[in-house]
Amino acid sequence: MKGHNVGYIRVSSGSQNTERQLADIALDATFTDKASGKNTDRPELDKCFNHLRRGDTLHVHSIDRLARNLKDLQTLVDALKIKGVSVHFHKENLIFDASASSPMQELMFQMLGAFAQFERTLIKERQREGIAAAKARGQKLGAPPKLSLAQVAEIKDLALPGADKSAIAKQFGISRPTLYKILAA
Known part of the structure; x- marks a missing residue:
């Protein structure tokens, strides 16, 4: 067969x-x-x-x-x-x-x-070199920030003790873990 x-x-x-x-x-x-x-x-x-x-x-x-x-x-x-x-x-x-x-x-x-x-291995090496060169030029890497500096400030103002963190996260279209990272920074 x-x-x-x-x-x-x-x-x-x-x-x-x-x-x-x-x-x-x-x-x-x-x-x-x-x-x-x-x-x-x-x-x-x-x-x-x-x-x-x-x-x-x-x-x-x-x-x-x-x-x-x-x-x-x-x-x-x-x-x-x-x-x-x-x-x-x-x-x-x-x-x-x-x-x-x-x-x-x-x-x-x-x-x-x-x-x-x-x-x-060569591809990975060239990638590392490219990232290092971009950083040396001051180029920002990764995804652009989801929130402006004004939005981050507003979140910090709203997130007082006892505030509904889920509602704040939903209002700005971010996850709760992202909200907590913002508050910890």
């Missing part, structure tokens, strides 16, 4: 396009995550693993789409092979058959996985 062809697609953010991944592959089912590859805690990846059965083939556009960490990558592929599922990485043209393994493919897999992990 021939297994199913299952696709796993991942992009790092909701604004990225998934259309280029596995576009020309005939798939019986596809699972798409819009999440970072820094770890394996991804809802569609979990659904994909639960869906796969012995004899199926998992199609992934490239190694870095499955994981950005060599250890996670190796763990995922080994778990799939134990389950009887073959894995096909199209960009690298690597196929890990559940019933056999090639030492040369294992070496290529390890090297390419290490490069994916290295690339992730």
Whole structure:
């Protein structure tokens, strides 16, 4: 009995396009995550693993789409092979058959996985450098404040002992924890 062809697609953010991944592959089912590859805690990846059965083939556009960490990558592929599922990485043209393994493919897999992990480390380093440079320029980071300074002053005036804190929070469209942070500042 021939297994199913299952696709796993991942992009790092909701604004990225998934259309280029596995576009020309005939798939019986596809699972798409819009999440970072820094770890394996991804809802569609979990659904994909639960869906796969012995004899199926998992199609992934490239190694870095499955994981950005060599250890996670190796763990995922080994778990799939134990389950009887073959894995096909199209960009690298690597196929890990559940019933056999090639030492040369294992070496290529390890090297390419290490490069994916290295690339992730460089991305994080550039991100840290960018944040540090923005801070040095005096640029404010993060979401803009929800309340003006005048609103904060008004909240502090209204929040006298015994005042209804829930009503004040509701009046300004903030949560009670946010109100308490304002009062503590």
